Amino acid sequence: MSQIQNNSFYYFLCNPGSEKFLKEEIRLIYPELVFAYSTEGFVTFKETRPLGKTLRPVFCRHFGRFIKRGSLEEVSAGIGSHLYYSLQGEIFKTHPYKNGDWVKEIIKVSETQYYLGEFKASLLTAPSAGGFSTATLPEIAPSRAYLKVIDGLNYMGVNLPANDYALEIGSSPGGATYALLEMGLRVEGIDPGEMSPVCLEHPKFIHHRQSIQDFHVSSLKDHVQWLYVDMNLPPEGSLREIEKVVDAIRPTLKGAFITLKMTKFELVSRVPMYLNIMGKMGLKVVMATQLPSHKQEFLVYAE
Numbered sequence: 001m002s003q004i005q006n007n008s009f010y011y012f013l014c015n016p017g018s019e020k021f022l023k024e025e026i027r028l029i030y031p032e033l034v035f036a037y038s039t040e041g042f043v044t045f046k047e048t049r050p051l052g053k054t055l056r057p058v059f060c061r062h063f064g065r066f067i068k069r070g071s072l073e074e075v076s077a078g079i080g081s082h083l084y085y086s087l088q089g090e091i092f093k094t095h096p097y098k099n100g101d102w103v104k105e106i107i108k109v110s111e112t113q114y115y116l117g118e119f120k121a122s123l124l125t126a127p128s129a130g131g132f133s134t135a136t137l138p139e140i141a142p143s144r145a146y147l148k149v150i151d152g153l154n155y156m157g158v159n160l161p162a163n164d165y166a167l168e169i170g171s172s173p174g175g176a177t178y179a180l181l182e183m184g185l186r187v188e189g190i191d192p193g194e195m196s197p198v199c200l201e202h203p204k205f206i207h208h209r210q211s212i213q214d215f216h217v218s219s220l221k222d223h224v225q226w227l228y229v230d231m232n233l234p235p236e237g238s239l240r241e242i243e244k245v246v247d248a249i250r251p252t253l254k255g256a257f258i259t260l261k262m263t264k265f266e267l268v269s270r271v272p273m274y275l276n277i278m279g280k281m282g283l284k285v286v287m288a289t290q291l292p293s294h295k296q297e298f299l300v301y302a303e
């Protein structure tokens with residue numbers, strides 16, 4: 001028998017290993033939600049009193065409202081068009097949807113347990129089933145960070161025009177830079193580490209082989225329109241070090257994709273502060289989310 005319940009449960013899809021960050025974030029920021037159930041990459045909460053703010057934790061790729069759970073037959077009876085995928089990323093059924101659409105989805109949580117849920121598509125929810133990546137990593141890409149660029153653009157619905165100018169801070173070995181060069185952008189990278197030849201030998205790439213602390217913004221060759229940041233530093237360090245750059249490039253900046261690493265669990269409580277710091281730099285934070293290509297980190301997209 002399927003268990004039909006009221007709509008007061010929410011489910012969240014996160015990358016395996018991030019469940020503890022998500023639970024802590026919800027505990028701190030959405031006390032109206034009380035933890036109910038969790039398995040790898042999937043966490044549910046019961047709404048015990050009405051949510052006082054827009055729901056969108058950073059440590060998830062996607063979320064929705066629980067309708068019912070049971071066998072596949074039980075949850076799929078008479079529901080019409082829907083998405084259907086497993087927690088491991090197998091996409092069994094999908095269809096295009098646009099912002100504003102109410103979308104139903106079946107999530108295969110185990111061999112016997114299927115969840116039926118729904119979400120109103122928006123920037124807050126994933127652009128593809130389960131928030132799994134629709135990109136593949138080309139063999140030639142110097143690192144998996146290639147996927148972070150593609151997934152980030154897909155998630156935010158942003159297109160980078162060819163010949164626009166991008167700066168990447170923390171660019172070695174070059175997966176992200178390679179993705180940007182492939183899209184026709186001109187790129188400058190700052191990183192004391194070596195860049196892969198596929199980037200170094202590209203006519204549209206310039207490497208500043210130094211740390212951001214030693215970099216002088218006057219060395220930038222053009223007006224930066226897109227900023228990428230992906231340094232393996234604690235978030236405080238990354239944000240502190242990019243401030244002088246953001247200050248210098250703000251007049252021409254169209255968008256910033258900033259990856260912040262959760263170097264320790266205790267940092268979860270500081271996430272709102274990180275977003276605030278970006279606001280104080282003059283950046284308008286549009287969205288903060290986990291991407292399918294992330295490990296223990298999240299993306300802040302700001303304009």
Ligand SMILES: C[S@@+](CC[C@H](N)C(=O)[O-])C[C@H]1O[C@@H](n2cnc3c(N)ncnc32)[C@H](O)[C@@H]1O
Pocket residue numbers: 142143144145146169170171172173174175176177190191192193210211212213230231232233241
């Ligand atoms: C996760 S890797 C970046 C991957 C890269 N974005 C790619 O696409 O392949 C982190 C990088 O941050 C760089 N990094 C760490 N501290 C830095 C600093 N202070 N200034 C510049 N780069 C730094 C490291 O050298 C390392 O290459």
